[in-house]
Amino acid sequence: MSLPGSRPTTMRPLMRSGPVLTVEERQVMREVAIVHVTTASQIARLLFPDRSAEDAARAARQLLLRLERFGLTRKLTNPTRERRGGRPGYLHVLTEAGLRLTGVERAPGQRQRRSWRPSYHFVDHRLAITELYVRLREYAQANGSEMKEYQAEPDSWRHYTGFAGERLVLKPDALTRLLVPGLKLRLSWFIEVDRDTESPRRIAEKCTAYRRYELSEVEFRRFGVFPGVMFIVPDEARARVIRRVIAKRPAEDRGLFAVTTDNQAMEALHRPLPVAADQRP
Incomplete structure (x- = not known):
């Protein structure tokens, strides 16, 4: 199964002792598999376009936290966001287990997944690629077009x-x-x-x-x-x-x-x- 506008991703069967994912959690996994690097706010816009921004952001953070606890995603500090008062900014990527589960063969930082700390310019560029995907999905929903495929580098x-x-x-x-x-x-x-x-x-x-x-x-x-x-x-x-x-x-x-x-x-x-x-x- 693949989401509209995605490249095909394979949700490989989990081990019997592994976590049972909800439909929304599987959707998050597929979206991260497509774009590789994302923020909670971008996931919120993809999964919950009809909710208020506050409700959507809260739901997205909860889903990502659950997937992080399962060991399927990992969060990194977002170097493009100033850390002032309030909630710090984070990036979300798949872990090695998440890559295996979704069938992703290549991903940024894959070889050094546990210690990966991307630079400011890398993150700025990658989030712009993710933002393009989110905007295309939003445009399609509003205007009746259809995104048949989206591949972010290295795909x-x-x-x-x-x-x-x-x-x-x-x-x-x-x-x-x-x-x-x-x-x-x-x-x-x-x-x-x-x-x-x-x-x-x-x-x-x-x-x-x-x-x-x-x-x-x-x-x-x-x-x-x-x-x-x-x-x-x-x-x-x-x-x-x-x-x-x-x-x-x-x-x-x-x-x-x-x-x-x-x-x-x-x-x-x-x-x-x-x-x-x-x-x-």
């Missing part, structure tokens, strides 16, 4: 062989496939969640990597479509920087890429580029 990465036989890895921040009402189209996107931390040269290298992967035809042979590449940036000033990088690309490359600001991302992701549209729902 969104693509391993393939280059023209010279070298082993290459394309590393999108996320991949999503959306069904848009009235268009009869499935929109597929590789997503770069840009935090204004990379130079124009690095952006150009990313564009080259996407074009190289497109020319390999691996994605098209497997899925019948090559996703468009959407850069989601903090503001219009950053958008201009990335658009200038794209404008310097060869003419045949430019149509692969699109740029949008964070506050316009939902509308942009539901508006097709020719290369991002797949006629088969």
